[in-house]
Amino acid sequence: MERSKDKGPDAVVLVSGGLDSAVTLASAANEGYVCHSLSFDYRQRHHIELAAAGKISRLLGAADHRVVRIDLSAIGASALTADIDVPKHSKIKPGDSGIPVTYVPARNTIFLSVALGLAEVLEARDIFIGVNAVDYSGYPDCRPEYIRAFESMANLATRAAVEKNQKVTIHTPLINLPKSEIIRKGVELGVDFSFTTSCYDPSPEGLACGLCDSCRIRRDGFAKAGIPDPTGYLKDRK
């Protein structure tokens, strides 16, 4: 798939290395945006994600890929940043009101804030984030009402918005899609999912556990989409 790297408006795309953000990046590129990938090194336990984010950015024609280091360990606990065991065989089903311990406090707010700063520096008016309110694992900062509130705040926050009336739009192309539809959309856009990683607790070799909430949602998505799952799993699902 060929994409122009020097035409179209600039967009900042949050790329985590996971499945959803890969499809988000592919969508933004397909709409003609010049994509600037942004990832975070927030002392998550698996730097495998950052390597995947870099590879996906290159494969999907991003103009560049930035990694911002932020040490969230100073503000405390989550299974993704602290020494809490990642729950296996969780009773929580997608859509339940229970919010899992893998929740990182204010994570999307922090990430979108930095994306907003980068957008201002690049004079970009568009930010893409792959949040999903259907199979969203119960994170409040994945809901449409949260995204609209962030956008309103952003348009009062920056010099670009206030001085030059360059309003920012937060794009969430996946927000209402079930995982199976996200996977179908990605296949249509040429995403090679073997380079994406979803597992909260991968092995040192980068194999997915197959058992955490994120692996379960991913596996179910491929099964429902009727598309073979290219993920290397450590264990078969019981």
Place this chain on the structure above:
Amino acid sequence: MERSKDKGPDAVVLVSGGLDSAVTLASAANEGYVCHSLSFDYRQRHHIELAAAGKISRLLGAADHRVVRIDLSAIGASALTADIDVPKHSKIKPGDSGIPVTYVPARNTIFLSVALGLAEVLEARDIFIGVNAVDYSGYPDCRPEYIRAFESMANLATRAAVEKNQKVTIHTPLINLPKSEIIRKGVELGVDFSFTTSCYDPSPEGLACGLCDSCRIRRDGFAKAGIPDPTGYLKDRK
């Protein structure tokens, strides 16, 4: 001044090492909050600020002081983080619409986002920030409408707000005060301003330049308040 360290509600207070945030911390403590100071090491050129933030936090009875490291150099330019000269003898007067190059893109949004995460971890419902819309050097993220929009967004963002209805309030005790009133308030609350630092471009020994916008606003504030300025300046104002 004695303050209880184990009573009263918890609050997260953004403390920069400057004059305004010191008075903000003193105000929060005076209102009976157990104060948790939060500062950022964002590769600003003067770590003098962080040392001042720690000292002020101790002197004003904060329960603890956290420093979150975030490398904003990856997202680009500002005179406070990049190699741009800090302007001296600026033509910009406080209240002008011109926003100076010392602006850090989305800075308050990023800082408040991390404060929001910490508040959630601490189960605190109150965040204090020393923004000021009067002598504000032209930063859009110091205005009341921005703060209210952040608060609205925050109350859709977190598990605490969504699950437990623990709404967050962003307190801005200085937002409508001129610098001279902030200084008077600080003196009333026992703030020793000799430990605060305002200069955008201090000498290696920690002396203020006396010429940058921030120094000029500070000096004018002490003069108008009729209070001797304890700051060590490198040069007298011309």
